[in-house]
Amino acid sequence: MRTKLLQVAADRGLFGQAKLREALRADEEQLTARIMTTLESQAAREALFELEGLSAQTVIDVLQDILEKGHLLDKRSHTKARRFMIKLSASFDKLPSGLFISGVTAKDDHPLFTGGFADIFQGSVAGKKIALKRIRILYHDEVQRQIRTEICKEALVWQTLQHLSILPFMGIDQDTFPGYLCLASPWMEQGTILKHLKSHGPANLGRLLFEIADGLQYLHSQNIVHGDLRGANILISNEWRACLADFGLASFSDVTASTTTSHNRAGSLRWMAPELINPEKFGQRFLRTPATDVYAFGCVCLELYTGEPPFAGLRETAVILKVSEGVRPERPTCDPAMSDSLWELVNNCWEQQSADRPLSEIVCQNFISTN
DSSP states (O other), X not given: OHHHHHHHHXXXXXXXXXXXXXXXXXXXXXXXXXHHHHHTOHHHXXXXXXXXXXHHHHHHHHHHHHHHTTOOOSHHHHHHHHHHHHHHHHHHTOOOGGGBOOOOEESXXXXXXEETTEEEEEEEETTXXXXXXXXXXXXXXXXXXXXXXXHHHHHHHXXXXXXXXXXXXXXXXXXXXXXXXXXXXXXXXXXBHHHHHHHHOSTTHHHHHHHHHHHHHXXXXXXXXXXXXXXXXXXXXXXXXXXXXOOTTOXXXXXXXXXXXXXXXXXXXXXXXXXXXXXXXXXSOOOOOHHHHHHHHHHHHHHHHHSSOTTTTSOHHHHHHHXXXXXXXXXXXXXXXXXXHHXXXXXXXTOSSXXXXXXXXXXXXXXXXXX
């Protein structure tokens, strides 16, 4: 009804009139109030999960519209609405209509990069180069549907993030490769931070590390854990700024371990905190937290100075044993040398007990105070 009203108003040249704007504003306020009332009622929330077809799509689209326009001013309400939309999306196997983009063309049929469950293609839209992250498998059975659900979750989490140190999300393309969902983002000519440092040297490494920490702090301020922080998931923009990418393992920072699944244990072992490698030793279940991100940041510092992953000379089984026992990589002897203050910060990030690691906010302040 609302869409039809707007179309009629546009056709009759009434779209910009003050009375129409006031009516639309009042309508949005009522919608927001109803949504918040629904979110506070368990019975009302459960009733929404019974919807099907167009009704289900409409609810998701309304939630998306409210979130995009910033009608939920307090952080708690915004977070609650965002999480509820992700749950509805998984239940309905639907995404907000506004996330889909059209007019995308792929450069070729072969990916430029591969990894995990996805391949990266170069495409274009409106004359601009973009990256298309295409999931490698089609969805025929329950396992594949679960992977599709995870990709939809990645899109819904990623599309809310706006920060200079976060790779921008452009939308979802489902036309270029029929049967596949592709997550679209700007094409980064500089590639990963590892490639950038290899090509241009480490002169700006201190600034890049701060930008990584700044992006991480932003994620944590949004109650989001990255979950897979490492050099391969950090890209360099055309302005030579570090941008965190790949939110396939991102999660909310206050979820409980009971909500995790074996699928969610995926990740890069050499960057994993000890409580992720051996949860039982710490009396807990597998759960990514801001503290595990901070541990991974310490690993990224080492990786960017040496050009190699942590414990590069060891097999993963040996890494598991060493990290579980509290052993950490030795201080790098590369040129340029890692400063005493940075090495101290790295070791603080690597503390065996998660509660002893600094918050990402403190990590950022450390870079500011030493520059």
